[in-house]
Amino acid sequence: MINILEIRPYYKTKSDGIGKYCQSLYSMFDKDSDVCVLPIPDISMRKSFLLKEIYNPKCLKSNIDNEEVDIVHINGFASFSVIQAFWCAHKAKKKIVYTAHWHPFQFLNHPLFTKFFFYFLLKPLVKRYADIVVTINNEDTSFFKKFHKNVIQIPHWYENKSYRLEPEKKTPSMVLFVGRVKDPNKGAEHLFHLPEGKYDIHCVGRSDGCLRSDMASHVNIPLEELVSLYEKASLLVVPSRYEAFSYVALEALSCGTPVLLSERVRIADYLEGVEGVYTFKYHDYKDFCDKVSEVIGSKVEKEKVNKIFNQDRIKELYRGVFLSLTHSNNRVKAL
Numbered sequence: 001m002i003n004i005l006e007i008r009p010y011y012k013t014k015s016d017g018i019g020k021y022c023q024s025l026y027s028m029f030d031k032d033s034d035v036c037v038l039p040i041p042d043i044s045m046r047k048s049f050l051l052k053e054i055y056n057p058k059c060l061k062s063n064i065d066n067e068e069v070d071i072v073h074i075n076g077f078a079s080f081s082v083i084q085a086f087w088c089a090h091k092a093k094k095k096i097v098y099t100a101h102w103h104p105f106q107f108l109n110h111p112l113f114t115k116f117f118f119y120f121l122l123k124p125l126v127k128r129y130a131d132i133v134v135t136i137n138n139e140d141t142s143f144f145k146k147f148h149k150n151v152i153q154i155p156h157w158y159e160n161k162s163y164r165l166e167p168e169k170k171t172p173s174m175v176l177f178v179g180r181v182k183d184p185n186k187g188a189e190h191l192f193h194l195p196e197g198k199y200d201i202h203c204v205g206r207s208d209g210c211l212r213s214d215m216a217s218h219v220n221i222p223l224e225e226l227v228s229l230y231e232k233a234s235l236l237v238v239p240s241r242y243e244a245f246s247y248v249a250l251e252a253l254s255c256g257t258p259v260l261l262s263e264r265v266r267i268a269d270y271l272e273g274v275e276g277v278y279t280f281k282y283h284d285y286k287d288f289c290d291k292v293s294e295v296i297g298s299k300v301e302k303e304k305v306n307k308i309f310n311q312d313r314i315k316e317l318y319r320g321v322f323l324s325l326t327h328s329n330n331r332v333k334a335l
Contacts, residue, residue, distance in 0.1 A: 021156065044059045098126055168232045
Protein backbone atom coordinates (compact mmCIF):
# COMPACT_ATOMS: atom_id res chain seq x y z
CA MET A 1 0.00 0.00 0.00
CA ILE A 2 1.31 3.45 -0.99
CA ASN A 3 0.25 6.33 1.26
CA ILE A 4 -0.16 9.80 -0.23
CA LEU A 5 -0.21 12.99 1.86
CA GLU A 6 -2.04 15.89 0.20
CA ILE A 7 -0.66 19.34 1.03
CA ARG A 8 -2.63 22.39 -0.09
CA PRO A 9 -2.30 26.13 0.58
CA TYR A 10 -4.34 27.54 3.41
CA TYR A 11 -7.65 29.19 2.52
CA LYS A 12 -10.23 30.68 4.84
CA THR A 13 -13.09 29.28 2.74
CA LYS A 14 -13.76 25.60 2.10
CA SER A 15 -14.95 26.18 -1.45
CA ASP A 16 -11.54 26.79 -2.99
CA GLY A 17 -10.72 24.82 -6.14
CA ILE A 18 -7.49 23.29 -4.83
CA GLY A 19 -9.20 22.08 -1.66
CA LYS A 20 -11.99 20.57 -3.76
CA TYR A 21 -9.42 18.82 -5.96
CA CYS A 22 -7.58 17.35 -2.96
CA GLN A 23 -10.80 16.18 -1.35
CA SER A 24 -11.89 14.56 -4.63
CA LEU A 25 -8.60 12.64 -4.83
CA TYR A 26 -9.13 11.48 -1.26
CA SER A 27 -12.64 10.25 -2.13
CA MET A 28 -11.53 8.65 -5.38
CA PHE A 29 -9.00 6.37 -3.67
CA ASP A 30 -11.23 5.49 -0.75
CA LYS A 31 -10.86 1.74 -0.04
CA ASP A 32 -8.41 1.28 -2.94
CA SER A 33 -6.21 -1.81 -2.63
CA ASP A 34 -2.95 -0.18 -3.79
CA VAL A 35 -3.11 3.56 -3.10
CA CYS A 36 -4.33 5.40 -0.02
CA VAL A 37 -4.75 9.16 0.04
CA LEU A 38 -4.47 9.96 3.73
CA PRO A 39 -7.03 12.25 5.40
CA ILE A 40 -6.18 15.77 4.31
CA PRO A 41 -4.68 17.55 7.34
CA ASP A 42 -5.74 21.01 8.51
CA ILE A 43 -2.23 22.20 9.20
CA SER A 44 -2.16 25.05 11.69
CA MET A 45 -0.96 28.46 10.56
CA ARG A 46 0.93 31.26 12.21
CA LYS A 47 1.23 34.97 11.51
CA SER A 48 4.19 36.27 9.54
CA PHE A 49 5.01 39.98 9.22
CA LEU A 50 6.04 39.77 5.55
CA LEU A 51 4.06 36.74 4.36
CA LYS A 52 0.78 37.26 6.27
CA GLU A 53 0.22 33.58 7.21
CA ILE A 54 2.47 30.56 6.84
CA TYR A 55 2.31 26.96 8.00
CA ASN A 56 3.30 26.26 11.56
CA PRO A 57 6.66 24.56 10.77
CA LYS A 58 6.40 22.00 13.56
CA CYS A 59 2.89 20.98 12.52
CA LEU A 60 3.86 20.72 8.85
CA LYS A 61 6.99 18.74 9.69
CA SER A 62 5.11 16.30 11.92
CA ASN A 63 2.63 15.54 9.14
CA ILE A 64 5.30 14.99 6.50
CA ASP A 65 7.68 13.07 8.80
CA ASN A 66 4.94 10.52 9.49
CA GLU A 67 6.46 7.11 8.73
CA GLU A 68 3.24 6.07 6.97
CA VAL A 69 3.71 8.78 4.31
CA ASP A 70 5.39 7.52 1.11
CA ILE A 71 4.59 10.39 -1.27
CA VAL A 72 3.87 14.05 -0.57
CA HIS A 73 1.54 15.58 -3.16
CA ILE A 74 2.10 19.34 -3.04
CA ASN A 75 -0.58 21.63 -4.49
CA GLY A 76 -0.41 25.35 -5.14
CA PHE A 77 1.53 28.02 -6.99
CA ALA A 78 1.82 31.56 -5.61
CA SER A 79 2.03 30.70 -1.91
CA PHE A 80 4.99 30.53 0.46
CA SER A 81 3.38 27.47 2.05
CA VAL A 82 4.32 25.58 -1.14
CA ILE A 83 7.98 26.49 -0.52
CA GLN A 84 7.68 25.21 3.04
CA ALA A 85 6.14 21.93 1.86
CA PHE A 86 8.91 21.33 -0.68
CA TRP A 87 11.66 21.85 1.88
CA CYS A 88 10.01 19.66 4.52
CA ALA A 89 9.29 16.85 2.03
CA HIS A 90 12.85 16.99 0.72
CA LYS A 91 14.36 16.95 4.21
CA ALA A 92 12.15 13.99 5.11
CA LYS A 93 13.35 12.19 1.95
CA LYS A 94 9.84 11.71 0.62
CA LYS A 95 8.88 11.31 -3.03
CA ILE A 96 7.20 14.46 -4.33
CA VAL A 97 4.34 14.91 -6.80
CA TYR A 98 3.63 18.54 -7.60
CA THR A 99 0.40 20.03 -9.03
CA ALA A 100 0.59 23.80 -9.49
CA HIS A 101 -3.01 24.60 -10.56
CA TRP A 102 -1.10 27.16 -12.61
CA HIS A 103 -2.38 30.46 -14.03
CA PRO A 104 -0.41 32.53 -16.56
CA PHE A 105 1.28 35.42 -14.80
CA GLN A 106 -0.57 38.10 -16.77
CA PHE A 107 -3.93 36.88 -15.44
CA LEU A 108 -2.94 37.12 -11.77
CA ASN A 109 -3.61 40.09 -9.49
CA HIS A 110 0.12 40.69 -8.85
CA PRO A 111 1.89 39.38 -11.98
CA LEU A 112 5.36 40.88 -11.40
CA PHE A 113 5.55 39.77 -7.78
CA THR A 114 4.33 36.25 -8.66
CA LYS A 115 6.81 35.95 -11.52
CA PHE A 116 9.66 36.93 -9.21
CA PHE A 117 8.40 34.51 -6.55
CA PHE A 118 8.18 31.62 -8.99
CA TYR A 119 11.45 32.02 -10.89
CA PHE A 120 13.66 32.81 -7.91
CA LEU A 121 12.07 30.72 -5.15
CA LEU A 122 9.73 28.00 -6.41
CA LYS A 123 11.08 26.94 -9.81
CA PRO A 124 14.48 25.75 -8.45
CA LEU A 125 12.67 23.50 -5.95
CA VAL A 126 10.27 22.09 -8.55
CA LYS A 127 13.09 21.44 -10.99
CA ARG A 128 15.33 19.74 -8.42
CA TYR A 129 13.00 17.97 -6.01
CA ALA A 130 9.67 17.20 -7.75
CA ASP A 131 9.69 13.62 -9.03
CA ILE A 132 6.57 14.16 -11.18
CA VAL A 133 4.67 17.31 -12.14
CA VAL A 134 0.95 16.79 -12.80
CA THR A 135 -0.70 19.40 -15.02
CA ILE A 136 -4.37 19.89 -15.89
CA ASN A 137 -4.40 21.73 -19.23
CA ASN A 138 -2.33 22.25 -22.37
CA GLU A 139 -1.02 25.65 -21.31
CA ASP A 140 0.53 24.63 -18.00
CA THR A 141 1.83 21.39 -19.56
CA SER A 142 3.77 23.43 -22.10
CA PHE A 143 5.02 25.78 -19.36
CA PHE A 144 6.38 23.09 -17.03
CA LYS A 145 7.85 20.93 -19.80
CA LYS A 146 10.31 23.75 -20.48
CA PHE A 147 12.25 22.86 -17.35
CA HIS A 148 11.00 19.50 -16.00
CA LYS A 149 11.49 16.14 -17.71
CA ASN A 150 8.56 14.26 -16.16
CA VAL A 151 5.30 16.17 -16.70
CA ILE A 152 2.01 14.27 -16.85
CA GLN A 153 -1.24 15.94 -17.99
CA ILE A 154 -4.42 14.63 -16.34
CA PRO A 155 -7.78 16.44 -16.35
CA HIS A 156 -10.15 16.76 -13.45
CA TRP A 157 -13.01 14.29 -13.51
CA TYR A 158 -16.76 13.99 -13.38
CA GLU A 159 -18.46 13.00 -10.13
CA ASN A 160 -22.17 12.28 -10.41
CA LYS A 161 -23.83 14.44 -7.74
CA SER A 162 -27.40 14.35 -8.96
CA TYR A 163 -29.85 12.73 -6.55
CA ARG A 164 -32.85 12.62 -8.90
CA LEU A 165 -33.86 9.73 -11.11
CA GLU A 166 -35.63 12.16 -13.44
CA PRO A 167 -33.90 15.47 -14.29
CA GLU A 168 -35.70 18.81 -14.11
CA LYS A 169 -37.27 20.15 -17.30
CA LYS A 170 -35.39 22.92 -19.09
CA THR A 171 -36.50 26.55 -18.70
CA PRO A 172 -36.15 27.88 -22.29
CA SER A 173 -34.74 31.35 -21.49
CA MET A 174 -32.75 30.49 -18.35
CA VAL A 175 -29.08 31.56 -18.25
CA LEU A 176 -27.01 30.37 -15.26
CA PHE A 177 -23.86 31.95 -13.80
CA VAL A 178 -21.99 30.31 -10.90
CA GLY A 179 -19.48 32.43 -9.01
CA ARG A 180 -19.13 35.62 -6.98
CA VAL A 181 -20.51 38.47 -9.07
CA LYS A 182 -17.96 40.98 -7.73
CA ASP A 183 -14.94 38.70 -8.22
CA PRO A 184 -13.01 40.41 -11.06
CA ASN A 185 -11.76 37.06 -12.36
CA LYS A 186 -15.26 35.64 -12.93
CA GLY A 187 -16.27 38.14 -15.62
CA ALA A 188 -19.80 38.75 -14.34
CA GLU A 189 -19.80 42.16 -16.03
CA HIS A 190 -20.63 40.32 -19.25
CA LEU A 191 -24.08 39.51 -17.84
CA PHE A 192 -25.01 43.17 -17.62
CA HIS A 193 -24.58 43.55 -21.38
CA LEU A 194 -27.33 41.03 -22.11
CA PRO A 195 -30.61 42.72 -23.18
CA GLU A 196 -32.62 43.35 -20.03
CA GLY A 197 -35.73 41.20 -19.83
CA LYS A 198 -34.77 38.86 -22.66
CA TYR A 199 -33.40 36.10 -20.41
CA ASP A 200 -34.16 34.61 -17.01
CA ILE A 201 -30.71 35.03 -15.43
CA HIS A 202 -29.74 33.15 -12.26
CA CYS A 203 -26.55 33.87 -10.30
CA VAL A 204 -25.23 31.36 -7.75
CA GLY A 205 -22.92 33.10 -5.29
CA ARG A 206 -22.67 36.43 -3.49
CA SER A 207 -23.91 39.41 -5.47
CA ASP A 208 -24.07 42.11 -2.74
CA GLY A 209 -27.34 43.44 -4.11
CA CYS A 210 -25.96 44.67 -7.42
CA LEU A 211 -28.19 42.57 -9.73
CA ARG A 212 -30.79 43.74 -12.23
CA SER A 213 -34.51 43.07 -12.01
CA ASP A 214 -34.21 40.10 -14.41
CA MET A 215 -31.51 38.44 -12.29
CA ALA A 216 -32.16 36.04 -9.40
CA SER A 217 -29.58 35.44 -6.66
CA HIS A 218 -28.88 32.10 -4.93
CA VAL A 219 -26.49 32.20 -1.96
CA ASN A 220 -25.27 29.27 0.18
CA ILE A 221 -27.67 26.84 -1.47
CA PRO A 222 -27.53 23.07 -0.82
CA LEU A 223 -26.09 20.72 -3.43
CA GLU A 224 -29.52 19.42 -4.46
CA GLU A 225 -30.66 22.95 -5.34
CA LEU A 226 -27.48 23.63 -7.34
CA VAL A 227 -27.97 20.43 -9.35
CA SER A 228 -31.59 21.46 -9.96
CA LEU A 229 -30.42 24.82 -11.35
CA TYR A 230 -27.90 23.09 -13.62
CA GLU A 231 -30.67 20.85 -14.96
CA LYS A 232 -33.21 23.62 -15.51
CA ALA A 233 -30.80 26.06 -17.16
CA SER A 234 -30.72 26.29 -20.94
CA LEU A 235 -27.19 27.72 -20.85
CA LEU A 236 -24.34 28.05 -18.36
CA VAL A 237 -21.98 30.97 -18.98
CA VAL A 238 -18.38 30.99 -17.73
CA PRO A 239 -17.05 34.40 -18.84
CA SER A 240 -13.90 34.27 -16.69
CA ARG A 241 -10.70 36.19 -17.20
CA TYR A 242 -8.94 32.83 -16.75
CA GLU A 243 -9.78 29.36 -15.40
CA ALA A 244 -7.20 26.56 -15.29
CA PHE A 245 -10.13 24.13 -15.67
CA SER A 246 -13.79 24.75 -14.71
CA TYR A 247 -15.67 22.45 -12.39
CA VAL A 248 -18.92 24.32 -12.96
CA ALA A 249 -18.71 23.80 -16.73
CA LEU A 250 -18.18 20.08 -16.23
CA GLU A 251 -21.05 19.86 -13.73
CA ALA A 252 -23.41 21.67 -16.11
CA LEU A 253 -22.44 19.51 -19.09
CA SER A 254 -23.00 16.36 -17.06
CA CYS A 255 -26.56 17.63 -16.45
CA GLY A 256 -27.14 18.12 -20.18
CA THR A 257 -26.76 21.91 -20.09
CA PRO A 258 -24.69 23.62 -22.83
CA VAL A 259 -21.88 25.94 -21.77
CA LEU A 260 -20.53 29.17 -23.19
CA LEU A 261 -16.91 29.79 -22.11
CA SER A 262 -14.51 32.63 -22.61
CA GLU A 263 -11.58 31.45 -24.72
CA ARG A 264 -9.47 31.62 -21.55
CA VAL A 265 -11.31 28.78 -19.76
CA ARG A 266 -9.02 25.82 -20.22
CA ILE A 267 -11.45 22.92 -19.84
CA ALA A 268 -11.99 23.62 -23.54
CA ASP A 269 -8.64 21.89 -24.18
CA TYR A 270 -10.47 18.57 -23.78
CA LEU A 271 -13.74 19.46 -25.47
CA GLU A 272 -12.85 20.47 -29.01
CA GLY A 273 -15.63 19.42 -31.37
CA VAL A 274 -18.00 18.32 -28.58
CA GLU A 275 -21.57 19.46 -29.20
CA GLY A 276 -22.86 21.77 -26.48
CA VAL A 277 -19.53 23.55 -25.80
CA TYR A 278 -19.00 27.04 -27.21
CA THR A 279 -16.51 29.87 -26.73
CA PHE A 280 -16.47 33.64 -27.13
CA LYS A 281 -13.74 36.28 -26.99
CA TYR A 282 -13.24 37.59 -23.44
CA HIS A 283 -14.48 41.17 -22.96
CA ASP A 284 -16.01 41.22 -26.44
CA TYR A 285 -19.49 41.98 -25.17
CA LYS A 286 -21.11 41.85 -28.60
CA ASP A 287 -19.61 38.42 -29.28
CA PHE A 288 -20.83 37.27 -25.85
CA CYS A 289 -24.41 38.49 -26.40
CA ASP A 290 -24.54 37.09 -29.94
CA LYS A 291 -23.28 33.68 -28.78
CA VAL A 292 -25.77 33.51 -25.90
CA SER A 293 -28.63 34.14 -28.34
CA GLU A 294 -27.21 31.62 -30.80
CA VAL A 295 -26.42 28.64 -28.56
CA ILE A 296 -28.94 28.79 -25.68
CA GLY A 297 -30.90 25.55 -25.57
CA SER A 298 -28.37 23.57 -27.62
CA LYS A 299 -28.01 19.83 -27.22
CA VAL A 300 -25.10 18.35 -25.27
CA GLU A 301 -23.18 15.18 -26.13
CA LYS A 302 -23.34 13.95 -22.53
CA GLU A 303 -21.95 10.49 -23.26
CA LYS A 304 -18.89 11.95 -24.96
CA VAL A 305 -18.32 14.39 -22.09
CA ASN A 306 -18.69 11.69 -19.46
CA LYS A 307 -16.27 9.44 -21.34
CA ILE A 308 -13.60 12.15 -21.51
CA PHE A 309 -13.86 12.88 -17.78
CA ASN A 310 -14.65 9.36 -16.60
CA GLN A 311 -13.52 8.95 -13.00
CA ASP A 312 -12.43 5.31 -13.35
CA ARG A 313 -10.19 6.12 -16.32
CA ILE A 314 -8.62 9.12 -14.61
CA LYS A 315 -8.14 7.17 -11.39
CA GLU A 316 -5.96 4.71 -13.31
CA LEU A 317 -3.84 7.60 -14.60
CA TYR A 318 -3.26 8.82 -11.04
CA ARG A 319 -2.60 5.29 -9.86
CA GLY A 320 0.10 5.07 -12.52
CA VAL A 321 1.66 8.31 -11.30
CA PHE A 322 1.82 7.16 -7.70
CA LEU A 323 2.89 3.57 -8.38
CA SER A 324 5.62 4.69 -10.81
CA LEU A 325 7.45 6.34 -7.93
CA THR A 326 7.97 2.95 -6.29
CA HIS A 327 9.68 1.65 -9.45
CA SER A 328 12.33 4.12 -10.58
CA ASN A 329 12.52 2.72 -14.10
CA ASN A 330 8.79 3.19 -14.79
CA ARG A 331 7.37 6.22 -16.48
CA VAL A 332 3.72 7.16 -16.74
CA LYS A 333 2.31 7.86 -20.19
CA ALA A 334 0.86 11.35 -20.52
CA LEU A 335 -2.80 11.70 -21.42
